[in-house]
Amino acid sequence: MHYPYFPFFLSKQDRDTFMASSPYGGFTVNKAGAAILEWSNGSRSMGEIVKKLQSRYVAESASIAAKTEQFIHDLAKKGYVLIKEKPMRWFDAPPPQTIFWEITSQCNLQCLHCVVSAGQSTEPDLSTARCFELLDEWAALGVEEITFSGGEPLLREDFFDLAAAAAKNNLSISLATNGTLVTREVAKKLKALNVDVQISLDGSTAEIYGRVRGRKEAFNDVVQGIRNTLAAGVNLTIGTVVTKNNIDDIPEILKFTERSGVPYFRLIPFVPSGRGKHNRDLELDPLQIQTVSRELVEQRDRWSFTILPLEFELTFSPPSGEQADLSRPSECGGATNYCTVTPSGEVLPCHYFEGVVADSLRNRSFRDIWRNSRFLNYFRSIEIGDIQGYCHGCDWLSECRGGCKAANFSRGDLFQSNCHCWVVKENHQ
Numbered sequence: 001m002h003y004p005y006f007p008f009f010l011s012k013q014d015r016d017t018f019m020a021s022s023p024y025g026g027f028t029v030n031k032a033g034a035a036i037l038e039w040s041n042g043s044r045s046m047g048e049i050v051k052k053l054q055s056r057y058v059a060e061s062a063s064i065a066a067k068t069e070q071f072i073h074d075l076a077k078k079g080y081v082l083i084k085e086k087p088m089r090w091f092d093a094p095p096p097q098t099i100f101w102e103i104t105s106q107c108n109l110q111c112l113h114c115v116v117s118a119g120q121s122t123e124p125d126l127s128t129a130r131c132f133e134l135l136d137e138w139a140a141l142g143v144e145e146i147t148f149s150g151g152e153p154l155l156r157e158d159f160f161d162l163a164a165a166a167a168k169n170n171l172s173i174s175l176a177t178n179g180t181l182v183t184r185e186v187a188k189k190l191k192a193l194n195v196d197v198q199i200s201l202d203g204s205t206a207e208i209y210g211r212v213r214g215r216k217e218a219f220n221d222v223v224q225g226i227r228n229t230l231a232a233g234v235n236l237t238i239g240t241v242v243t244k245n246n247i248d249d250i251p252e253i254l255k256f257t258e259r260s261g262v263p264y265f266r267l268i269p270f271v272p273s274g275r276g277k278h279n280r281d282l283e284l285d286p287l288q289i290q291t292v293s294r295e296l297v298e299q300r301d302r303w304s305f306t307i308l309p310l311e312f313e314l315t316f317s318p319p320s321g322e323q324a325d326l327s328r329p330s331e332c333g334g335a336t337n338y339c340t341v342t343p344s345g346e347v348l349p350c351h352y353f354e355g356v357v358a359d360s361l362r363n364r365s366f367r368d369i370w371r372n373s374r375f376l377n378y379f380r381s382i383e384i385g386d387i388q389g390y391c392h393g394c395d396w397l398s399e400c401r402g403g404c405k406a407a408n409f410s411r412g413d414l415f416q417s418n419c420h421c422w423v424v425k426e427n428h429q
Contacts, residue, residue, distance in 0.1 A: 004049070004072045005042035005082045007356040007375055010034060023277070023355035024079050024412045032057060036068060040081060042088035042378045046072065079412015088381040093370060095141040098338040102351060103131070103162065104151040105343040109178055110214030111200075112282060113241050115274035115351050116151060116343070125343050126361065128158045132165055134341075137366050139169035149176040151343065160189055167193050174198070176239070179225030180218050187225075187232035197229055198237040198266065202245075204252035211245045230261055237264035237308070242292060243282040250292055257305055266308045267296060269420055273352045273410045290422035312403060315423050319395035326385030330402045335379040339370075349379045352406035379405075382415075389417035390424045 008022040018034040020027050029037065032053065039049045049072075050065045057064065075081040104125045105116055126134075138146070146166050153159055154177055166173050175190065179199035182190075190197060201222060203209030210216025229236050238257050242250065250267075257265050269289065272280040293310045300307050329336075334349030341347055342354060345361035347369045359369040370376065385392075387402045394400075394417075403418040417424040 001085065002046045002072075003042055003044065003084050003087045004040040004046060004076070005084070005088065005378060006037040006040040006075075006080065007082065007378070008080065009357060010037055020080065022080055022412075023273070023410070027080070033071065036071060037081075040072065041374065042082070042084070042381070045087070079414070082378075082414055084381070084386055084415075086381075086383070088374075088378045090377050091371075091380050093336060093376075093380065095138075095143050095370065096336070096338050097143070098145040098147060099138060099143055100147045100149060100338060100340045100351065102149050102151060102340065102343050103153050103159070104156045106155045107150060107152040107178070108155065108180060108215075109152070109218060111178075111202075111275070112212055112214070112245075112279045113243065113270050113272075113274075113276040115271065115276060116354070117275040123344055125156065126345050128161065130345075130362070131158070131162050134361060134366060135162065135165045135169055135171070139171055141367060141370075143171065145172040145174065147174040147176060152178055152181065154181040154186065160193075163193050163195060172196075176200075177225075178213070178218075178222065179229075180221040182225035182228050184228050184231070187228040187234060190229070191232040191234050196235045196237075198239045199226055199229065200241070201226070201238050201253060201256070202240055202243075204249050204256050208246055208249050212241070212243065226260055226262065235264075236262050237266055238262050239266045239268055241268045241270050242284065242289070243270045244284060245282060247284060247288060247292060250296075254299070254303065258303055262305055264306050264308055265303075267293070267310055269311055269404070269407070271352055271406045271410055273406065274354070277410065286420055286422040286424070286427040289420060312400065312418075312421050312423070314399055315396055315421075320399060321395075322398040324384055324398040326383060328384050328401070329380065330382045330384045330387060330405075331380070332401070332404050334405070335376045339376070347373060347376065349376065350406060353379075353409060386415050387417065388415050390426055391417035391421070394423060396423065 008020060011019050013019050016030055018029050020029060036049060039052055046069060050068050053068055054064050072081055076083050102116060163173055173193060174196045176198045202212040206216040206219035209219040240253055270283050272283055293313055296307050296310060297313055297316055339347055339349060340351040346358040348358055356375050358375055359373045384401055391397060391402055403421060405414060407420050408414050408416055411419060417426055419427060
């Protein structure tokens with residue numbers, strides 16, 4: 001039995017036409033098509049949808065069933081509809097450990113890979129008062145950590161007020177920043193609040209950095225921001241989004257990390273979402289990712305800093321031999337251990353899922369959304385057995401559980417084998 005789910009937006013254009021929109025584009029449907037999409041909520045089976053359609057329209061039963069199933073399967077092939085063999089479940093989920101909070105969509109750079117297409121803000125950020133309320137609520141629920149990001153979070157004039165409120169609520173604080181605004185004074189304030197910082201560095205030279213971040217003249221500001229952060233004694237990670245623009249520069253970025261005395265380095269996969277979907281040509285082939293990942297793993301003992309865990313590095317060791325329990329959640333951590341709150345207040349499993357119908361903290365409590373959001377609960381309902389293709393029978397499936405879902409979602413292929421994994425044979429074609 002199949003249970004379809006249409007997680008995107010549907011709006012009425014005129015009396016007989018509706019527009020469906022998604023991260024992959026839009027399409028129009030008639031009244032019957034709109035009804036099918038509205039009823040495709042992850043809880044109703046294909047058969048139940050057909051029965052509802054039959055009760056509304058007088059037509060031959062077999063004809064309606066065949067046309068409905070064809071309509072849904074055609075949309076599923078394009079990523080517009082998700083189909084599982086079990087209905088979604090509703091969970092009484094414990095609070096997330098970490099909230100990744102995009103407090104603004106404003107940014108002083110124009111990064112090619114930016115998932116939130118940050119730049120000039122197109123709508124108001126959550127108010128300071130509302131942010132204070134959320135911090136109080138999160139602390140009361142048992143959330144442990146807040147990671148402030150954006151956009152560029154330091155562009156919010158009230159950033160340090162929010163960080164101080166988080167500290168007052170005994171929440172651990174992290175900051176993901178491009179580093180251009182980290183002056184000595186800012187670094188001292190971050191240290192006083194015990195904030196862990198990640199600064200993005202996607203090139204060892206201004207030329208390479210500018211190719212990715214849009215402003216090569218900002219490179220010196222970033223380097224100075226790194227120096228200021230370290231001088232203040234702040235715990236610092238350098239984060240590098242690896243793309244075709246900088247893959248050959250990774251060795252030099254590592255040398256810079258060593259020379260500077262930065263304690264941690266993180267390699268971040270490029271997912272073509274947000275502004276990144278207009279720059280898909282930057283994405284690396286999985287075998288290229290495998291090569292650079294293997295080199296980093298082999299070099300771990302060579303550097304004084306820590307290279308943080310890499311996606312799919314478990315495949316460099318033999319599989320455990322454990323048989324995968326296909327009924328286990330295929331959880332990546334999103335909607336369970338952590339979630340993202342967008343600048344507009346929407347709550348998502350992670351920021352790569354912007355574009356789905358989500359619930360906003362502008363008018364609802366976090367507790368209500370965390371428990372009752374359809375998309376969050378659908379995401380929690382995804383099981384290992386839902387993963388198709390090579391992954392379904394992979395020897396590492398019990399350990400990786402299909403890996404990060406973001407890259408596949410960006411392709412409209414959520415349930416297929418992970419498109420970033422170098423073990424998947426389909427990715428070698």
